[in-house]
Amino acid sequence: MIQDIAISMTIQGTGWKHDLLLALCATLLVLGLNATSGFPTIADLGADNDSMLRLVEVRDLLAGQGWFDLHQYRMGLTGGFVMHWSRLVDTPIALIIFTFQALGASTAAAEKAAQIIWPLSLYGLTIFVILRASRRLAGTDVAMPALVLSTAALFFIGIFHPGTLDHHNVQLLLTAASLWLMTEAPFRRSAALLSGLCAGLTLAVGMETAPYVAALGACAAVLFIFDERERQTARGFGIGFAAIALVVLVATIPPSAWGVAECDAFSAFQFVIAALSGFGLAAIAGLPGQSTAKRRFLSMSALAVAIAAVALLFFPQCLASPYAGMDERIRTYWLNDVVEAQPFLSVAVNEPKLMAARYVTPFIAILLIGLQLRSRRLRREEALTAVLLIVAFAVSLWQVRGSTFSVAFAVLPLSTWIAGVRLQATAAQSWRVSTRIAAAWLVSLNATWAGVAVAAQSVVQKAPAKINSDADHALTCGKASDFSDLAGMPATAVLASSNLGSPILMFTGHRALAGPYHRNVGGNLAMLDAFMGTPDAARAIIEREHVGLVAICRGNSEELSLAAQAPKGLAARLLKRDVPDWLELDDATASKPVEIYKVR
Template identity: 35%
Template sequence: MTPEAKGGFRLDRELDRNWLRWMALFWFCVVAWFLHDRQGNIYWLLLGDTDDNMRLMQVRAWLAGQGWYDLRQYRLDPALGGFDIHWSRLVDLPIAGLILAFKPFVGTATAEKWACGLAPLLPLALAMAGLSLAVRRLVAPWAWPVALIVLMGCASTMSMFAPMRIDHHGWQLAFLAMTVAGLADPRRARGGAVVGLSSAASLTIGLEMLPYCAMAGAIIALRWIWDRADVRRMQVYGLTLGGGSALGFALFASNANQAMRCDALTPVWLTVMVAAGALLFALSLCNPADRRLRLALAALAGAAIVAGFALLFPQCLGRPEQVSDELANTWLNNVREARPIYKHAFKTAFPMAVLPVIGILGALFATWRARRGEALVGWAAVALFTAFAGAMLLWQVRAAPAAQLLAVPGSVALLAVAVPWFLGIRAPFARWIGEGPARLLGILVRVFGTVFAFLLLSGLWAGLVVPFFSAGNDARPGKPAPPDKVAAANAACARMSNLRVLDDVPAGIVFTHVDLGPRLITVTHHSGIAGPYHRNGRAILDVHHAFTWATPNFRPIAAAHKAQYLLVCPDMSETTLYRSRGPNGFYAALAKGQVPNWLEPVPLREVQPGKPLPFKLWRIRYDLPNAPPVPAKR
């Protein structure tokens, strides 16, 4: 397919020569649309989840003078020294830069809002560039706009780049896209450098993409095993992976990450990355001619890494979070994103899985088509990477953004075959129906066939068919499904206009749900007890124990954290666990209206007259005896 217009202008040539300029324009249009569509979220500082709120608090603390290597959040559990966060400051840099740039013109509060709106769109540009480079190298130089259009339909992926999603996932996806570009790069040294640096940057941010980084390294080693001419790619990859990881550790590893932990780029994983890079570099110096010997040496190097890891860091052979069994069963195992895709509802799982399946099939098809061409090795690498990402969905559904992102090249490969085929149809069945009707039929086939092919091979059809298969059982014909009380409570209790009412009360330490803690400290002047961060297992368990154990146990737990207030959001998702695990516990009693005498109601003004606030606030009285709960009013 080589579109051409009159006057000698060739669209395919223009898309090839000036692709970066046109891609930047495409990105700018996406940014403009996103900012317009999400202006309400920006105005109300409606951050996506707990991590986005905590990220903003981390940036605020740094700009307020907290140390570069001190990433503790001192407004969560301040009585016990604050919360230990396993992140790095790499992602803080663009957010802080935007705040400082906007602050002189609009003030701090508005600067934060616009920084949170714009920051997630910066890695989107890098992700677009990575995918564009990959399809230019593997499909055709003019195919990159198709990749970007397919990307726009990747709901799980694009949600990570939406305004207010300031946490690190967008940047890690961007580096993953650059990894694909490096694997597809025919220039070996440059491709190895891109993969190595992208992996190092991703690991500096966090270990979420560690499996993908390991797979990328394995693919580079496999390319060398297959073709010793690829030695330069592996050599440069080993140097940049080890050197980049060491630089990332030196510049961004927090004080807490200097310990031998397993959940971040600590000395544990720094040792692994430097050793892996050094071994790959050593293999590149040997570079034997015999393929079987190369395979044996690579296997030996891999075994050495695994054995060394097991011997030196046995504490990391289990879960990287290193949480207790009680914390895992009480909290971590209940995180929905950590469940396999087949344990999710059809309406959730199906749209996530369709494009990865298409991408895998497309990459395999493209590999087969290139079996006698120069693109064979590049497509084989991308096919392996895409299949690996799809398989990760069987482990955790949080792999969906990466799986959809990596499926884009395979989808484009199928579209590059199907769409030209439909556009090439001119006058079908002319022999039987005549020239005129056949031409009309050809026009219809070209138009509707192209649309059908695009909807099918881009995966966009998945979202269109889900409503027909996932209608709620509670909905009656002609009537909408009943509202989700849990979702409504989650939204209402996190709303800025509601939480700001709490600033009418003198600042103090508020005992509240784990998932509400980060939002509370972001929007109000109060401090909290806990947030959903695994290094702080004691605080998380204390919150769960306080709400699920019997009422007399609450005050000793709250006193240990010097809590002054109790904030409860009825029907919030976390409270469903309290009720199921402690049917006779403290929260269940509160839900029934059985309030102990040592909880003093704090009157709060209504945001909207006549509409009560979605949460309840009490002052904890430690000076009163532990009397039985007040019976509920009838």
Template identity: 30%
Template sequence: MGRAWGRADEWLVRHWRTVVVLAWLAYAAYYLFSRYAQVRGFALGDTDDNLRLAQVRALLDGQGWFDLRQHRLDPVHGGADIHWSRLVDLPIAGLILALRPFVGGVEAERWACAIAPLLPMLPMLGAIAVLTRRLVSPRAAVLALAAMVFAGSTMGMYYPLRIDHHGWQLAFLAIVLAGLADPRRARGGLTTGVASALSLTIGLEMMIYLALAGVAQVFFWIVDPSERRRLIAYAGSLAAGTAVGFVLFASYANRAAVCDALSPVWLSDAMVGGALLVGLAFLPGRLTSSWAVRLAMAAVAGAIVAAFHALAFPQCLSRLEGVSPLATELWLSHVKEARPIYRHSAEIATLTLALPIGGLLGYLLLAWRARRASMKLARTLAVAAPAFTALALLMWQTRTGPAAQMMAVPGSVAIAFFLAPRAFRSENSLVRVLGTVTVVLIGMGAAVPLLSNYLPFPKELPKAMGKLVATANRRCPSLAALRPVNVQPKGTIFTFVDFGPRIIAMTKHNAITGPYHRNDRAIADSMLAFRGDARNARRIIVDTYRADYVLVCPNQSSATIFMAEAKKGFYVQLAAGKVPSWLQPVDLGPKSPWKMWKVVG
């Protein structure tokens, strides 16, 4: 058995690329099988997935490459301004075009949306395997691939139908980390720079981690001046890649000095920063012989970039989304993923934090083991810094959970890889058995997910109300429930903010808005309409947005906000049957979870 295990271990190490592909195929097959019902029901569960499909359809129907306005949201005011890029649209559109001749238009869209999220999972798994091989051991890569099972927040970004950009951004972030851990300087710098540029082209959600990766390149050079090749490769590829990304993918709106997407703001920062870093790397050796001098020069370069940004783009010194205080109070403060982790249920907090905390301990272990090798220690700390930052940011917004879990995996696996053998060699049988199992479960991130069903977590809502909300959340977005809505004469529907993208993706109707911060005026108006009285609602719905219909889903998550905070508001009146004369009920059938009215006056 020992010889057989040795041969298997040798094969896994030698053919690790094949193992990555096999793991990807296994994950993909399982996800397609387990979520087949959702695929058949075209259950695009997230607002961003629905809007992404609407954006791809618009592109295939002839909308301009650089025109990213969604003209079916808020059509009376020229459409909704969307801050995304077309880069993520490309694989979805390509799959639709490739599948259409074989299965027809509807099925092509359905299966394109099922397959597209699985594509970035392969480079993500590959990069995590490479990162683990470099920081922990070539033999630990298989453990990292297996540990991804318990990174639920991360892997949820790769489920079929999860077609938004988060999966691609996580993949590029993993490649950035693999570049940081690369002992080959030029290749590592090039990998980090190109992956950073691609991530920025998609969006700015990973910017803080990318910035830390940039700081790490300078840190390497400060520790060892021979790292100049890495610094040159990184700076040149970042500046060039960002410029190419801007030219090819920046929308008309993003060519202005906006703060929430790749625009002249961040392009200028990348170009100035890249030029300064290349300049540092090319300084004569006699000027940079001391680490203290290199540190001082790097500090000056950083100060120049910061001063340039502050003086040239002062509007981008505060929160990048620029959401108005009113929209923040009425809408953003209620968005669950924008809340800190401690404001969620104990179950969600525990499941989200378990792996990042294990990763924190594992990176400390790796740093201690590398303490006598300066550059290996530097590379370990460079990877650990974004992982620690993501864990800390969970105290600000829960949306950092997928990145925090993914970046924690190599560190967490190190616990199992290095400590489990020591526990197994113990002379104490209790330590040998229970200690080994405990260390493996903690290191693989499996302990909390496996025990969660047996822990007495309190529920966020009372049991009866929780069931009503869950039922409404499930039924209203379904194709069956939307079919009677779709047969009504085409018009503009005024509904909850989160339902706007689903309406335009699954029906012929237009909607008013979706949860996209550049359209915070429409978001605030929508919230105010349902909170205020009928007279105020008519002013917003009819006079401002010229809507043809009002559509609500009783007891859905958005409805609970109005029920709790506006007990005499327009939504509560509608739900109670107190309908104003300017609305006429629309019969959607006795089993419909929706309530719909036509605007008649």
């Protein structure tokens, strides 16, 4: 159906309304698939801790927690800790819930509506942005390949599934939009300004996109250095980037914290760098006497030196590795097991299916760009796409989370390639050309490579043993029903692995000591000391932190890992059903996914 619509739209026109309709059709298709299967990603959120805690944060906001108050009071040590997330993502989700409640829907129904509407809206908008960018690269013939590849790729990476409320989908949309608008800058006066706005917003949402924002800003500067006609691009991008940084500072940071630098969230550090780089870029582009490339290069070099000097002199702590100050135990027992934080080599060895699905299509796209360079120079829009794709691929080699962006950006050169092959087939049809078209489609789909990896793995090794042989035990304990017994107990502090922290907050009224967030240092260390320590040491921590319940999920990989690392620790003993006399198993939870022990 999508293919027929795409072909029809290519014939009828190439305006934004046509692409918006195509994106809507793709979104409705995915909505239908999820609806017919009962929205499985909402019924069981699995290990999506960020989406669960995001909903908890939105609930707290709607319940009256202050706009500037980002404390998560029900996680960590007594008093909680301050989260590093942005209210920019909370706001639209809260508005959806509030609107449905105002129309008479129950809280549960309103939340489910938000869990469906928000990620799928972002999904459709991201497809639309990729379609517009692909047309700028390859014209009208790219519509169908771009639609199919973007629909499949964005679905495959999983950040747009119903229930996904974390910020990565927002960041991908804004980064892709900034790239597209940058390609539009020579043709639309406002495009560069909007590109800067999108770049600033994606940085405000989370620091993970800093490399892409830096690349976009550098592209605006380099374009102006080599071509004076790009003056408007540099000026517009700079003004948009700096202006939105000021708006975000005023709108999301309390005045009392305007002078405080936070390296992992938007703060004085990010604002100063954004304002200096953005307004500096705009000022240089607006100065007279910038008629030669040499003068423009010297001016931009001076700006770069000024930015570096400010960062080194005033914010040196933010130039270190983002995990430089992390406690070694948290790094060893938590960060090293976070899949999205793994480097390429670790993924290639331990997760060959993930490696094939996340790295092959971006690599092919980069190869296609390299082959293009052998025959001619890249056009402006091709060069911009190449820069963002290569930066994203480089980030993915450091941490697999970067592949979310590289997979999406790879759609642009891959769809251009397929469109070219299809045009050749139209000009001279033969079985060789038909085979080439089929091959181009196959190698451009992530699912193809994931399937190849699974097939290869099944040949060279036996299927891995299940973590838990009991089919009744969930591997992640991410369903509301898993926590129904816990929810019915009087509110108290719960000792559980960090992977259970977010669902405990979402499905119950308890406080969770641990949670998979780098700012929850005290709570996570207390959990590690309790679960890996002797029962006597664990009891001392439980009494100190006023813990009333201990919860375990027998299929949870984190608990199994802690038990393996400390075979005499509390976690290992509970998994063996060797219960200390100061704990009492709640019989109603015996052999359920989440077993609960009461502190005597």
